[in-house]
Amino acid sequence: xxxxxxxxxxxxxxxxxxxxxxxxxxxxxxxxxxxxxxxxxxxxxxxxxxxxxxxxxxxxxxxxxxxxxxxxxxxxxxxxxxxxxxxxxxxxxxxxxxxxxxxxxxxxxxxxxxxxxxxxxxxxxxxxxxxxxxxxxxxxxxxxxxxxxxxxxxxxxxxxxxxxxxxxxxxxxxxxxxxxxxxxxxxxxxxxxxxxxxxxxxxxxxxxxxxxxxxxxxxxxxxxxxxxxxxxxxxxxxxxxxxxxxxxxxxxxxxxxxxxxxxxxxxxxxxxxxxxxxxxxxxxxxxxxxxxxxxxxxxxxxxxxxxxxxxxxxxxxxxxxxxxxxxxxxxxxxxxxxxxxxxxxxxxxxxxxxxxxxxxxxxxxxxxxxxxxxxxxxxxxxxxxxxxxxxxxxxxxxxxxxxxxxxxxxxxxxxxxxxxxxxxxxxxxxxxxxxxxxxxxxxxxxxxxxxxxxxxxxxxxxxxxxxxxxxxxxxxxxxxxxxxxxxxxxxxxxxxxxxxxxxxxxxxxxxxxxxxxxxxxxxxxxxxxxxxxxxxxxxxxxxxxxxxxxxxxxxxxxxxxxxxxxxxxxxxxxxxxxxxxxxxxxxxxxxxxxxxxxxxxxxxxxxxxxxxxxxxxxxxxxxxxxxxxxxxxxxxxxxxxxxxxxxxxxxxxxxxxxxxxxxxxxxxxxxxxxxxxxxxxxxxxxxxxxxxxxxxxxxxxxxxxxx
Numbered sequence: 001x002x003x004x005x006x007x008x009x010x011x012x013x014x015x016x017x018x019x020x021x022x023x024x025x026x027x028x029x030x031x032x033x034x035x036x037x038x039x040x041x042x043x044x045x046x047x048x049x050x051x052x053x054x055x056x057x058x059x060x061x062x063x064x065x066x067x068x069x070x071x072x073x074x075x076x077x078x079x080x081x082x083x084x085x086x087x088x089x090x091x092x093x094x095x096x097x098x099x100x101x102x103x104x105x106x107x108x109x110x111x112x113x114x115x116x117x118x119x120x121x122x123x124x125x126x127x128x129x130x131x132x133x134x135x136x137x138x139x140x141x142x143x144x145x146x147x148x149x150x151x152x153x154x155x156x157x158x159x160x161x162x163x164x165x166x167x168x169x170x171x172x173x174x175x176x177x178x179x180x181x182x183x184x185x186x187x188x189x190x191x192x193x194x195x196x197x198x199x200x201x202x203x204x205x206x207x208x209x210x211x212x213x214x215x216x217x218x219x220x221x222x223x224x225x226x227x228x229x230x231x232x233x234x235x236x237x238x239x240x241x242x243x244x245x246x247x248x249x250x251x252x253x254x255x256x257x258x259x260x261x262x263x264x265x266x267x268x269x270x271x272x273x274x275x276x277x278x279x280x281x282x283x284x285x286x287x288x289x290x291x292x293x294x295x296x297x298x299x300x301x302x303x304x305x306x307x308x309x310x311x312x313x314x315x316x317x318x319x320x321x322x323x324x325x326x327x328x329x330x331x332x333x334x335x336x337x338x339x340x341x342x343x344x345x346x347x348x349x350x351x352x353x354x355x356x357x358x359x360x361x362x363x364x365x366x367x368x369x370x371x372x373x374x375x376x377x378x379x380x381x382x383x384x385x386x387x388x389x390x391x392x393x394x395x396x397x398x399x400x401x402x403x404x405x406x407x408x409x410x411x412x413x414x415x416x417x418x419x420x421x422x423x424x425x426x427x428x429x430x431x432x433x434x435x436x437x438x439x440x441x442x443x444x445x446x447x448x449x450x451x452x453x454x455x456x457x458x459x460x461x462x463x464x465x466x467x468x469x470x471x472x473x474x475x476x477x478x479x480x481x482x483x484x485x486x487x488x489x490x491x492x493x494x495x496x497x498x499x500x501x502x503x504x505x506x507x508x509x510x511x512x513x514x515x516x517x518x519x520x521x522x523x524x525x526x527x528x529x530x531x532x533x534x535x536x537x538x539x540x541x542x543x544x545x546x547x548x549x550x551x552x553x554x555x556x557x558x559x560x561x562x563x564x565x566x567x568x569x570x571x572x573x574x575x576x577x578x579x580x581x582x583x584x585x586x587x588x589x590x591x592x593x594x595x596x597x598x599x600x601x602x603x604x605x606x607x608x609x610x611x612x613x614x615x616x617x618x619x620x621x622x623x624x625x626x627x628x629x630x631x632x633x634x635x636x637x638x639x640x641x642x643x644x645x646x647x648x649x650x651x652x653x654x655x656x657x658x659x660x661x662x663x664x665x666x667x668x669x670x671x672x673x674x675x676x677x678x679x680x681x682x683x684x685x686x687x688x689x690x691x692x693x694x695x696x697x698x699x700x701x702x703x704x705x706x707x
Contacts, residue, residue, distance in 0.1 A: 005434075006330065006433040006434065006469075007322070007433070007434055007435070008431055008432065008433050008434075009320055009431070010429070010430070010431045011317075011429065011430040011431075012176065012428075012429045012430075013032045014028055014029070014030070014031065014032040014033075015032075016032070017032060017033065017034060017315075019318075020317060021315055021316050021317040021318050021364070021412075022315070022316040022371060022374055022375065022378070023270055023313075023315055023371070023555055024266065024313065024314045024315070024316070024362055024371045024372065024374075024375045025037050025266075025269070025309060025311055025312065025313035025314065026313040026314070026315060026416065029426060029428060031428070032428060032595075033427055033428035033429065034315055034414070034416065034426065034427050035308075035313075035416065035424045035425065035426045035427075036308045036313045036416050036417075036418055036424040037268055037308070037309040037313060038240075038268070038307060038308050038309070038427065038495070039260060039268075039269070039307050039308075039309060040271060040289075040291040040302035040303060040304060040307070041303050041307035041421070042271075042272065042273055042300060042301075042302055043301045043302060043303050044300070044301055044302070045275065045297070045298045045299065045300050045301075045573055046066075046085055046298075046299055046301045047066070047083060047298050047299040048102075048297070048298040051090060051298075052068070052070055052296075052298055053070055053071065053072070053073075053297070053376075054070055054071035054072075054296065055068055055069070055070055055281050055282065055294045055295065055296060055298075055299070056069045056070070056071055056078065056281055056282070057067075057069045057109055057110040057119065057120070057281070057282050057294070058110060058281070058282030058283065058284045058292060058293075058294035058299070059110035059111060059112055059117070059284050059405075060284045060285070060286040060290075060292055061112060061170065061286075062281040062287050062331060064085060064086075064286060064288075064290075065082055065083065065084055065085075065512050066082070066083040066085065066284075066292065066299060067080065067081070067082050067083075067093075067110055067112070067117065068080075068081055068083070068110070068282065068294055068299070069081070069096070069110065069119065071477050073360055075095075076365065077095045077096065077097060078095065078096040079092060079093075079094075079096075080093045080094050080096065080119070080130075080135075081093060081094050082327075083299075085301075087671070088542060093135050094130070094135050096119065096121055097124075101399065103671050105444035105507045107387050109148055109149060109282075110282075110284075111149070111150070111338070112132065112154070113151065113172075114132070115131070115132055115133075116129050116130065116131065116132060116138060116172070116544075117129075117130045117132050117135070117414035118130075118149070118151070118157070120146060120148065120149055121441060122145075122146060122147065123145075125143060125145050125146060126140050126141060126142050126143065126146070127140070127144065127146060127149055127157075127159060128140050129141070129174060131334065133618075135415070135553075138174075138633070139173070139174040140174075141157070141159065141170060141174055141590070143159050143161050143168060144161040144162070144163055144164070144168075144607045145160055145161060145162050145163045145167075145201055146159050147160045147161065147162055147188065147189060147190070148159065148160045148188075148189070148190050148191040148192075148197065148238075149191060150191050150192050151172075151193060151201075152193045153195065153196040153197055154197065155171070155172035156169055156170065156171065156172070156177070157169070157170040157171070157172065157174075158170075158191065158193060158199055160188055160190075160191040160201065162188070164182055165181070165182065165185040165187070165188055166179050166180065166181050166182040166185065167179065167180055167185075167191070167199070167201075167212070172367040178216050180212075180660060181201075181210075181212065181220070182219075183201060183614075184212075184220045185201065185205075185210060186203055186204075186205025186206050186212070187203060187204045187205030187206075188201045188202065188203050188204075188205075189202050189203075189204050189234075189235075189236045190202035190235070190236050190237060190238040190248070191238070191304070192239055192240045192246070193240070194240050194244055194263065195240075195242070195244065197213075197214070198211060198212065198213045199212040199213075199214075200212075200238065200240065201248060202235055202238050202248065203222075203237065204236075206222055206433070207220070207225065207226040207227055207233075208222045208223060208224050208226065208265070209223045209224045209226055209246070209261070209265050209453055210221050210222060210223075210510050211265070212496070220645040221368070222264070222371065223264055223265025223370055224246075224261070224265030224267065225265075226499045228267050228372075229259065229267065230420065233250070233259075234250060235248035235249060235250050235259065235595060236249075236251040237249045237250075237251055237280060237281075237283050238252065239281065239283040239284060239285055239438050240281070240285070241285045241289060241291065242285065242289045243289075243361050244262075244263040245261065245262060245263065245268070246260070246261040246262070246263065246287075247259070247260055247261075247271070247283055247291070248261070249280040249283060249293075250280070251279060251280060257270040257271060257272055257273060258270065258271040258280075258283075258293070259271075259478070262370070262372075263372060264370040265370045265372075266370045266371040266372035266373075267372060268309065268311070269309045269310075269311040271302070271307075273300060275297070276295060276297060277301075278295045278296030278297035279292070279295055279296050280293060280295045280566055281294050281295055281296060282294035282295075282640055289302060289304035290302060290304050291304075303509060307421045307422070308418050308420075308421055308422070308424035309418075309479050310417075310418060310419065311422060312413050312416065312417045312696045313415070313416045313417075313429075314375060314413060314416075315412075315413070315414040315415075315416075316364075316374075316375065316378050316411070316412075316413055316621075317358045317410075317411055318360075318364060318410040319359065319360055319361055319409050319410075319411060319414075320407075320409065320410040320411070320412070320432060321357075321408060321409055322408055322410070322435065323408065324408060324434075324435060325352060325408055325410055326352060326406045326407065326408070327351040327406060327407060327434060328402075328406050328430070328434075328436040328660040329350055329402040329410050329433075329434045329435070329436065329437055330401070330402065330433045330435060330436035331399055331400070331401055331402065331410070331432075331433045331436075332346065332399065332400050332402065332430065332431070332432055332433075332436050333398075333399050333430070333431040333432075333433065334346075334390075334397065334398045334399070334427060334429070334430055334431075335395065335396065335397050335427070335428045335430075336390065336395055336396070336397070336398060336425065336428070337395075337396065337424060337425065337426040337428070338390055338391065338392050338393065338394065338395050338425045338426075338638075339392050339394060339423040339424075339425065340392040340393070340394075340420070340422065340423065341392055341418060341419045341423060342389070342391075342392045342415065342417065342419070342420070342423055343389060343391055343415075343416075343417045343418075343425065344389070344390040344415070344416055344417075344418075344424040344425050344427065345386065345387035345388070345389050345390075345414070345415035345417070346385035346386055346387055346388045346389075346390075346400060346412070346413075346415075347384035347385065347413040347414075347415070348384070348385055348386060348402060348405035348410060348411065348412050348413070349382050349383065349384055349385055349405070349410070350402065350404075350405040350406060350409065350411075351405070351407040351408075351409050352406075352407040352408050352409070353407075353409070354382065354573050356381065356382075356409070357409050359381055360378060360381065360382070360411065361504065363377045363378055363381070364378075364508070367660045367662065371685075382411055382413075384413055385404050385405065386413075387415065388400050392423075392425075401458075402436070403455070410434075413431075416431075416638070426605070435506065439461040439464065440646050442635075445456075455525045458696075465618075481495070482495065484512075484513045484517050485513060485517075487513075489509045492512040492513065492516070493512075494518050495503075495516055496515070499516065499519045501515065501516065501519055503516075504539070504558055505631070507677075508666050511538070514538070515538050518534070518538070521532060521534075522529075522535060526638060527638060527639065527640050529546050529548065529613075531638060532546060532615075532634075532635065532638050532639065533546055535634050535638060536615065536617065536631065536634065538636060539627065539630060539631065540623070540627050540631065541621065542618055542619065544613075544616060544617040545616045545617075546613055546615055546616070547613060547614045547616065548612075548615070549610075549612045549613060549614070550610055550612075552609075552610045559657060611640075611642050611643045611644060612643065612644050612645070612646075613639075613643065613645050614632075614645065614646050614647075614648055615631075615635065615645060615646070615647050615648065616648045616649075617647070617648075617649055618649065619649045620649075624649055628647070631647065632647070634644070635647075
């Protein structure tokens, strides 16, 4: 059977998987494919109870130092501390007046940027901005009983107030901008800002998240549903990780879990916290994605995304259209990795119903529904066939037949599940073949008369068909192995060897493909300046400058035909300008001027410049160490046999710097008026390209000199 007998639909690249369906509780694989969601994994308690008594807020800076506030029942104050994990040093910074044990959750938030540390003080109804340099108070925001606050990437501060419930926006310097949300918030208790500057509010009254986006108008949408967890679920603490996932916790609960939602509000699952005997009082995520949890039991540390979710992840394909009425779909081919204690389930459904096709596509494209809601609506509309289950045995490829149903449209559901948090199944490639046309058609009609036996025989022959089809496909597409644009990455080095090219293992696939495609041009330029420059650029990623010594300058030759007479047409000078003097500029017996045969002169005079070149390239000492061996190998192979070369790079001490080669002039810009510039003092103001003229746009002053 030839490959062209089948039509195919393929899911392979990341873009094909993203656009090909709905992903729920699944992460995308970088090269293309799906795996289970991975979440932060609990590692250990890094600061236990004893050193912390009443933790009330938590933050982590760019260096991994932990800031928190601890309430002191004796002094009735709250103390701000900094903890260095590596040295295990706990440092007292400053105090905040007032402490009420009955309101021990106050303050509930600490945030910071490069210059300022903000502390929410709900007891005194204010937000205090401390300088990170000396922890002096820069300013205080007096809110209407603030509940929580967040900071976006533009430096705006959003304060969630109650009485009334609304959000107040301030500049980074504490200047009020506007208020909004009064008519959309019912009982908000927590706020966080995502990296795309969208605001998420926990609203206990609506029992949902309120997502707020600011464009030309402020847009509000209710996402998620807390009742899916339990009717009594009341989260109060919220943070958002680097991937946009929402992490929440109940402040008055001793449950040993965090709750995890997607950015669209879909509930993903729980992140267990081991040995949690106190209440969760703070959450923070650092720049590396590590999660920190503060509680009355201490501070816990979570590594970044090293634990797979034990809740089933699902992929729902978009409607696959064969264009054939009552089409009998043939086979599904999968490339998967299924470790021990993991499962992959495959479901499908076929139909000729155009209304079902329209319904499913409307569900998948509905912007108002979360991923979880879309998945639930699909389940209500499709009566799946299956599952066919693949269990953990590290299978690399697997085929299955579509045994039931006929129809123009096909829908697929793939479920991934693990019983081991450290192992996750993966599906990297999926190919659907249609219409059904098996090897059974090559047998006499008697083998196809009985439905039961013909079905068994068709399934039996499909084993051989799978092997032979892939082999025939490879043979039929053998030309692909000689095209650098489409050859598989594993064959790039093999293809390069056919052209007598050596590719580096650490090169990207795109770089290898480009190198192979450039081979014909490079061979034509072998031994030339342009060819060497291109090879060096491909190898190092930086374009060199090649200086041929014979082209830099030509020596002066005094000949015997009288056209050039020393002292008449030329002078031998030395700075400062003066004549040639015996004993000063020359020594008898060692003077450089001599009469010599012209043939010998030509041989010796140009010897220092001939057949030599210098390769100038901007490489650091570390880069030179990494590339030097390969670079010299390239130059030795490519240069003409009679030439010599040397490599010159910028020195570590700043020497050997060349404009345009090892240095670049960047970040130039106009003069800005500020503390160091005064109009009319040292500068000329002009609205045209006449800054150097003495005109109506300029004037002489005490700081202006004519030059």
